[in-house]
Amino acid sequence: MAAAVLLVAGCEGDPAASKGKDSGKPGAAPVTAATATAGASMPALIGKKSADAEALVQQVTTKPVETRSAYGDVPLAADHTQWAVCFQTPAAASPLAADTAVELSLTAPGTPCPAQAGAALRPSGTPSPARTTVPSKAPAPAPSSAPVTPKPKSSPTPAPGPKDVTYKNCAEAKAAGVAPIHRGQPGYAKHLDRDDDGIACDK
Structure with missing residues (x-):
């Protein structure tokens, strides 16, 4: 009886008996x-x-x-x-x-950071860049239904004579078939337009 007690005590006290065995009690947590x-x-x-x-x-x-x-x-x-x-x-x-x-x-690349997260890049109060507008061609006026009054016919303008032509008097101009001569036309001269109304040899 005494030998059996010593044998049991020896097993419990032997560190080699329990070395490497899991006692079943919670130990160190696994590495995670x-x-x-x-x-x-x-x-x-x-x-x-x-x-x-x-x-x-x-x-x-x-x-x-x-x-x-x-x-x-x-x-x-x-x-x-x-x-x-x-x-x-x-x-x-x-x-x-x-x-x-x-x-x-x-x-995004090239965009600066805002002052705080969630800020607006383009605030609603900021005016958008002005766009360059190209003026479109004005529409052609619609044809008017009002009756068109014919313009009064002007007196036929005599055919202009040769350039740098001069006439000594109205008789010479009338003989050449250019009278009356309006100011700006070839042959017009002040000495032919005595009343200075812009028309020479009109009388």
Whole structure:
């Protein structure tokens, strides 16, 4: 009887007997992504391209990155890998757990960041750039239905004589068949237009 008690006590006290065996009691937690990133902090992403920023975030968190346009009136493009980060949540250097959700606000290449996320790129009160308008041709006037009064017939204008021709008197002009001579016509001269009415040799 005494030998049996000693045998049992020896087995319980032998450290080799329990070495490597699972006692069934809860022990250390398994290594997970959360414990692997314990003590991680949020990287600085502002100014980086979306593709590079997401790659950095995926090293410290298991959740997918949420991306949106930094402007409330500009939709996010389907392919925004080249868009730049303007705002990030959480802020840079903030403690980061593996299941922390990360949000990035982006702007298209060549577009400056707004003062705050969600601002309008084109405020409603801002006038749009003036467009250069080309004046269209004026429409032709519609034909008038009013009766057209015929213009009075003017007296036939005598055929002009040769250029630089001069006449000594009206008799000579009448003989040439050019009288009366209006001012501006060849042969007109003040000495032929005595009443200075613009018509020479009209009497």
